[in-house]
Every structure is written in structure tokens, then in C-alpha cells.
Amino acid sequence: MSTSALTHRIRVLAAAGHRHDEILTPAALDFVGSLAAAFDERRQELLKERRRQAIRLSAGSPLDFPLVTGAVRADPSWRVAPPAPGLRDRRVEITGPPDRRLAVNALNSGAAVWMADFEDATSPTWDNIVGGQLTLLDAIERRIDFTTPEGKEYRLREDGRLATIVVRPRGWHLTEEYLEWDGRPLPASLVDFGLYFFHCAQRQIDAGHGPYFYLPKLENRYEARLWNEVFVLAQDLLGIPRGTVRATVLIETVTAAFEMEEILYELREHSSGLNAGRWDYLFSLIKTFGHRTDFLLPDRPRVTMTAPFMRAYAQLLVRTCHRRGAHAIGGMAAHVPGKDPAADEAALATVRLDKEREAEDGFDGSWVAHPGLVPVCREVFDGVLGERPHQLDRTRDDVEVTAADLLSVRRVSGPPTPEGVRTDIAVALRYFDAWLRGQGAVALHGLMEDAATAEIARVQIWQWLRHRVIDRDTVLRLLDEEVAALGAAYPWAAVDDVRDLFERTALAQELPLFFTPDAYSRHLVRRAEVRS
Ligand SMILES: CC(=O)SCCNC(=O)CCNC(=O)[C@H](O)C(C)(C)COP(=O)(O)OP(=O)(O)OC[C@H]1O[C@@H](n2cnc3c(N)ncnc32)[C@H](O)[C@@H]1OP(=O)(O)O
Numbered sequence: 001m002s003t004s005a006l007t008h009r010i011r012v013l014a015a016a017g018h019r020h021d022e023i024l025t026p027a028a029l030d031f032v033g034s035l036a037a038a039f040d041e042r043r044q045e046l047l048k049e050r051r052r053q054a055i056r057l058s059a060g061s062p063l064d065f066p067l068v069t070g071a072v073r074a075d076p077s078w079r080v081a082p083p084a085p086g087l088r089d090r091r092v093e094i095t096g097p098p099d100r101r102l103a104v105n106a107l108n109s110g111a112a113v114w115m116a117d118f119e120d121a122t123s124p125t126w127d128n129i130v131g132g133q134l135t136l137l138d139a140i141e142r143r144i145d146f147t148t149p150e151g152k153e154y155r156l157r158e159d160g161r162l163a164t165i166v167v168r169p170r171g172w173h174l175t176e177e178y179l180e181w182d183g184r185p186l187p188a189s190l191v192d193f194g195l196y197f198f199h200c201a202q203r204q205i206d207a208g209h210g211p212y213f214y215l216p217k218l219e220n221r222y223e224a225r226l227w228n229e230v231f232v233l234a235q236d237l238l239g240i241p242r243g244t245v246r247a248t249v250l251i252e253t254v255t256a257a258f259e260m261e262e263i264l265y266e267l268r269e270h271s272s273g274l275n276a277g278r279w280d281y282l283f284s285l286i287k288t289f290g291h292r293t294d295f296l297l298p299d300r301p302r303v304t305m306t307a308p309f310m311r312a313y314a315q316l317l318v319r320t321c322h323r324r325g326a327h328a329i330g331g332m333a334a335h336v337p338g339k340d341p342a343a344d345e346a347a348l349a350t351v352r353l354d355k356e357r358e359a360e361d362g363f364d365g366s367w368v369a370h371p372g373l374v375p376v377c378r379e380v381f382d383g384v385l386g387e388r389p390h391q392l393d394r395t396r397d398d399v400e401v402t403a404a405d406l407l408s409v410r411r412v413s414g415p416p417t418p419e420g421v422r423t424d425i426a427v428a429l430r431y432f433d434a435w436l437r438g439q440g441a442v443a444l445h446g447l448m449e450d451a452a453t454a455e456i457a458r459v460q461i462w463q464w465l466r467h468r469v470i471d472r473d474t475v476l477r478l479l480d481e482e483v484a485a486l487g488a489a490y491p492w493a494a495v496d497d498v499r500d501l502f503e504r505t506a507l508a509q510e511l512p513l514f515f516t517p518d519a520y521s522r523h524l525v526r527r528a529e530v531r532s
């Protein structure tokens with residue numbers, strides 16, 4: 001099928017920005033429209049199923065490995081596709097928003113992969129979304145070099161050791177309000193995936209790599225199946241051979257942890273493994289079981305990857321991947337270096353320990369949030385892998401994980417401390433402020449904060465209030481103080497919007513499933529309309 005035969009009308013509800021016409025071509029929009037026409041109904045159905053499942057679980061339904069897919073798990077014969085060019089050795093992966101400056105730094109960083117992120121690290125302003133696509137296109141075309149007005153040069157290295165690009169589109173729950181199709185907003189996942197695929201898939205193949213993706217926030221195998229069908233149609237529409245796409249799925253919801261094998265199976269001809277997305281995973285645990293006292297978690301820093309339920313999750317992920325020939329990629333240690341040498345040394349030591357545990361567990365590589373952490377991650381994985389590109393041969397038959405192991409949160413439970421409560425409020429407010437101003441990742445007190453970590457902060461407050469381990473008056477007092485501190489530190493901050501967002505997402509009776517959809521349509525879209 002040629003794209004010129006497609007007829008899906010998409011309206012762009014924004015003023016034309018600089019070079020936007022290079023991305024928002026009629027053919028590219030038509031291509032995205034054809035994906036939406038084929039899959040949006042199913043996406044909406046799956047989102048309804050998410051809500052039904054949440055209700056079942058909060059009503060006390062047990063969560064377990066699905067009975068109906070026992071045969072898939074028991075069948076030892078199937079494998080995922082072999083590693084694609086540029087994805088054989090993934091010992092260090094750097095992540096970040098597709099901003100030009102960060103893109104050059106990430107591609108040059110010495111990491112094997114750059115995960116260009118439209119999800120947790122990006123505030124989805126229209127400029128960020130279209131600008132991110134331009135960044136990717138320019139990076140692949142090798143025309144991204146630039147010099148700042150201050151004279152600092154950003155140039156891609158020429159020794160052929162640039163990181164492989166893997167794009168993370170936004171999750172199924174988000175929409176793109178600036179692109180209207182059939183009278184409704186387009187699914188954001190299909191916009192990010194479709195525009196990148198349309199412009200860059202063939203270019204990436206010509207450059208010796210391919211169209212590679214990270215898939216965020218999946219909750220079950222049906223959502224993986226939907227992605228697989230998107231890949232099949234996208235490849236067919238553009239005449240790209242099936243099986244060219246590769247996708248690594250983030251296991252970052254508690255329900256997906258019970259379907260890791262099924263998710264690999266659904267995507268098997270397009271799968272390039274699983275990643276232990278620990279921050280959203282914690283968020284998901286609290287969100288899913290927020291009503292249960294045995295899921296009451298203490299201050300965020302006390303819940304680390306050494307907690308037994310997090311160990312169980314990580315080790316099950318490695319075992320599942322390696323049985324199927326898939327890469328297992330570790331998660332993000334949130335410490336980032338700053339400007340204080342003593343604090344940096346402590347941050348590096350914490351990251352090293354975390355990466356050592358992952359490498360020993362059998363992970364084939366891991367994530368870092370900052371170029372200053374590439375060397376430590378590389379050193380640790382070099383120490384375990386040596387010349388080998390991965391350790392898929394470590395099948396971890398010794399690992400046995402039960403449903404109870406994944407859910408035995410009680411062993412690290414405990415009340416929050418007063419500093420823990422204040423920190424969560426402060427982090428949520430400061431992150432919301434950055435996000436509303438178009439910045440999706442920030443460093444706060446030496447830690448990387450993004451949408452996933454901010455979600456933890458706000459749901460912890462909600463959960464502690466719900467179980468009355470903190471009282472509302474204390475939270476309101478701390479909120480007043482932290483809003484005032486935010487306004488003093490950043491006089492330009494829209495403190496009323498930030499406070500309102502916090503109140504709606506952390507203090508409401510009903511817990512909103514994500515803070516992003518409502519914040520997006522209330523604040524980002526309106527602001528852009530005012531601007532244009
Ligand atoms: C839970 C999850 O999903 S994790 C994945 C999603 N989150 C992320 O990807 C966050 C990635 N990290 C970042 O965005 C950034 O590191 C931040 C926002 C946390 C901190 O950024 P900064 O405040 O700019 O850090 P800092 O001042 O130390 O940066 C030093 C240099 O490193 C560069 N740098 C920092 N982080 C990155 C990165 N992730 N990729 C590429 N370059 C980076 C900066 O551009 C800067 O270089 P420059 O002087 O040439 O501009």
C-alpha cells in the first residue's frame with residue numbers, strides 16, 4: 001500500500017513553528033492517521049480494561065500469573081528475534097529528552113544506546129514534541145551540530161562510536177491535543193511512534209541500524225499485542241520488511257510483572273528485551289494497592305532495589321528474558337553528579353553499587369541519566385561481561401519467584417518521617433513547576449526527578465493521608481510552606497497552577513491514575529493556545 005493512497009485527514013491545531021513543516025508533512029500525518037484509524041478503538045478499549053482491572057484489584061481480586069497463558073510460559077521452544085544491528089551490546093544506555101543539546105551529548109557520551117524519551121523525561125508541549133522529532137531527524141541526518149551564542153560547540157563525534165538511537169513514545173494513556181483526527185485528539189503514542197517511523201525508519205536502516213523503540217507503562221499482554229500490530233501495519237505501509245522494528249518493553253507496572261513472558265511472546269518477532277523500570281514500578285505498586293495497609297511504603301529513599309519485592313521483580317525479569325534470548329536491561333539509579341565533589345563521590349558510589357548488583361544478577365546493561373555516570377556503568381559491566389556483548393547465556397534457572405514474592409511489600413513497610421513527607425511535597429511541587437514550564441526532567445538535591453519519580457511523591461502523600469499515618473492539617477501546612485519556598489526560589493513560577501495540580505492529584509479523595517493527562521489538557525494546551 002502506498003502512503004499516497006491514504007486519506008486520513010488530520011488537522012493541526014497550532015500555529016506553524018520553525019521547521020514544523022518538515023515533520024508535519026501531509027504524508028506523515030496521513031500515515032499517523034492510518035495508524036489511529038486502525039488502532040485507536042482498541043487502545044480505548046484497553047484503557048477501559050485498565051480501569052476495570054484496577055477496580056477488581058482494589059476490590060480484593062488476587063493478582064497472579066495468568067492461568068490461560070500457562071502453555072506459553074511452559075513451552076521452552078520459542079525465542080525472541082536475534083539482537084538487531086546496534087543492539088547486540090547494550091551495556092550502557094543513557095536516557096534523556098530529545099533536546100538538541102542533550103542529544104549531541106548523549107550520542108557522544110560513550111553509551112551504547114541513547115534512549116530518546118518522549119515519556120517520563122519530556123513535558124509534552126507542542127514545541128517539545130515536534131522539536132523532538134526534528135532533533136531525531138537531524139541527528140540521523142548528521143546535521144545536528146550547532147554553536148551556542150556563547151560560542152560553545154556541539155558536534156557529533158566522528159569516530160563512528162555514536163550511541164544507537166532508541167525512541168520511547170508516550171504511553172497509551174496520553175493524547176496529542178494539537179493533532180485532531182475524526183474530531184478527537186490523536187493517541188500520543190501513535191503520534192510519537194508514527195512521526196519518527198515515517199521520517200526515520202528507512203534512514204536508520206540505511207545507516208545500518210533500524211527503527212528501535214522503548215515501550216512505556218504497559219499493563220498487560222494485550223497492550224503488547226496492540227503495539228505488535230502497530231509495528232506490522234507501519235512496516236507494511238512503508239514497505240519495510242516485517243521484523244525490522246525492535247522494541248524493548250519497560251516492565252514498570254505491577255500487573256505487567258505478572259506477564260513478562262507473555263509480553264515477550266506477543267512481540268517476539270519485534271522484541272529486543274525488557275527493562276526494569278523501577279520508578280514507575282514503585283508508583284504502580286502504590287497506585288494499584290494504595291487501599292491496602294500492607295502496601296504502605298515508608299519514605300521513598302528507604303525503598304531501594306535491595307527490598308525483597310524489588311529483588312524478586314529484577315531477578316524474575318532477568319530469568320524471563322534470558323530463557324527467551326532477550327536482553328534484560330537494568331533501571332535508573334537516580335543519583336546524578338552535580339557541582340559538589342564530596343556529594344558526587346557519594347553519588348558515584350551509590351550508582352556503582354546499584355550497577356554491580358544488576359550486573360551480578362545477570363542484566364546485560366543498564367540505564368544512566370547523566371553522561372558523568374557512563375564510565376562507572378561501563379566499568380561495572382565491563383568487569384562482568386569482558387569482551388562478551390551480553391550475558392544471555394546466564395539463564396538464572398536458580399531463580400524462582402512467586403506471586404507472593406512480588407507482592408511481599410509488608411517487609412519494608414513503615415511510617416513516613418516528617419522529612420519524608422516534606423520532601424515528597426517539595427519534589428512534587430518543584431517537578432510540577434518544571435513540567436508546566438516545559439521541562440520534563442530536573443536535578444533536585446542530587447537526584448534526577450522525572451514524571452515517574454514525581455508520581456511516586458504525590459501518590460505517597462495520597463496514600464499516607466488515606467491511611468491516616470499523616471494528618472491533613474500537617475500536609476496543608478507543609479504545602480503552604482513549600483509553595484512559598486517555590487515562589488521565593490523561582491519568582492516566575494506559576495505557583496497557583498502548581499498548587500492546584502498538587503491538590504487535585506495528591507489530596508483528592510479519588511486518586512487520579514496519572515497526573516499528566518489532566519495537567520496536560522488544563523495547563524500545557526491552554527498555555528500554548530494563549531501563546532500562538
Ligand atoms: C524513571 C525514568 O524514566 S529515567 C529516564 C527518564 N529520565 C531521564 O532521562 C532524565 C535524564 N537526565 C536529564 O535530563 C538531566 O541529566 C537532568 C535534567 C537530570 C540534569 O541535567 P542538567 O541540570 O543539565 O545537568 P548538568 O548541569 O550536570 O549537565 C552537565 C552536562 O551534561 C549534559 N547532560 C546531563 N544529562 C544528560 C543526559 N541525560 N543526556 C545527555 N547529556 C546530558 C548537559 O547537557 C550538560 O552539558 P552541557 O554543559 O554541554 O550542556
Ligand SMILES: O=CC(=O)O
Pocket residue numbers: 120250252276277278279280281331332452
Ligand atoms: O521508565 C523508567 C522508570 O523507572 O519509570
Ligand SMILES: [Mg+2]
Pocket residue numbers: 120216217250252277279280452
Ligand atoms: Mg517509567
